[in-house]
Amino acid sequence: MVSSEVPTPSRPAAVVVGPPGAGKTTVGEALAARLGVPFHDVDAAIEQAQGRSISDIFVDDGEPVFRDLEREAVARALAQEGGVVSLGGGAVMDPLTEAALAGHTVVFLDVSIADASKRIGFDRSRPLLSVNPRATWVAMMNHRRPTYERVATIRVDTAGRTPAEVVDDVIAQLDGSRP
Numbered sequence: 628m629v630s631s632e633v634p635t636p637s638r639p640a641a642v643v644v645g646p647p648g649a650g651k652t653t654v655g656e657a658l659a660a661r662l663g664v665p666f667h668d669v670d671a672a673i674e675q676a677q678g679r680s681i682s683d684i685f686v687d688d689g690e691p692v693f694r695d696l697e698r699e700a701v702a703r704a705l706a707q708e709g710g711v712v713s714l715g716g717g718a719v720m721d722p723l724t725e726a727a728l729a730g731h732t733v734v735f736l737d738v739s740i741a742d743a744s745k746r747i748g749f750d751r752s753r754p755l756l757s758v759n760p761r762a763t764w765v766a767m768m769n770h771r772r773p774t775y776e777r778v779a780t781i782r783v784d785t786a787g788r789t790p791a792e793v794v795d796d797v798i799a800q801l802d803g804s805r806p
Contacts, residue, residue, distance in 0.1 A: 639705065639712045640664050641801070642728060644775055645736035646768050647716045650785055650793065654736060655713035657794045664710035669700045669718065676700070681715070698724055705731065716767075719774050728778045734797055735779035738786065 640662050643655040652668055659666035670681055673696050677684060684693045697715055701724050704712045718724050776782070781800045785793050 639667075639708050639710060639731060641711050641732045641734050641781075641797070642705070643711060643713045643734045643736060644719050644778065645716065645785075646738060646771060646775075649716075649736035649738040650790060651713040651716075651736060653790045654785075654793050654797070655711045657790050658734075658797055659711035661794055661798060662711065665708070666711050666713070667704050667708045668713045669697065669704055670713075670715045672704070673697060673700050673715075694721060697721070702727055717771070719778050720771060725774060725778055732780050732801065733778050734781045734783060735775045736793065737775075737782055737784045 641658060643651045643658070645651055652671075655668065656666045673684070673693075674680055677696065679687075681693065684696065694717070697718050698721050701714055701718050701721075705727055714724075719728065781797060783793055783796045783800070788796075
């Protein structure tokens with residue numbers, strides 16, 4: 628068990644960020660289980676609230692509409708969720724979301740193109756990766772990396788590691804960052 632403060636219902640224990648294929652949902656769920664707190668996936672919450680997939684929202688309404696929904700869902704999660712919160716890969720790129728992350732424990736799951744491609748296969752369910760997925764992912768990661776690094780209080784390289792190994796690393800860093 629982790630020797631840390633119990634999060635309040637209005638403050639997440641950790642917020643997990645990273646690009647597509649980093650393992651945000653898988654690691655977030657495992658981290659929440661290890662910490663004994665709930666898990667909240669912002670993308671899943673948006674899909675449930677909208678009654679359709681993220682991909683369908685992108686196609687039917689466009690990325691700006693999705694990003695508005697995402698910003699609202701992230702703000703709600705940061706204010707109301709007491710467990711581990713996983714954000715969609717592009718959420719941190721919104722300036723209001725980036726500002727809202729200040730003061731939170733933010734875990735950046737860093738991943739290489741090789742590991743990301745093994746995990747997600749670059750199928751068409753990822754709307755931003757539907758055309759030339761590998762080149763698009765690399766360009767996206769190059770653009771987003773400075774923001775991921777800026778918002779992160781913890782960075783974990785996921786290359787070639789199991790979710791359990793990644794969670795062990797996150798837990799060790801969480802323990803090391805608390806008095």
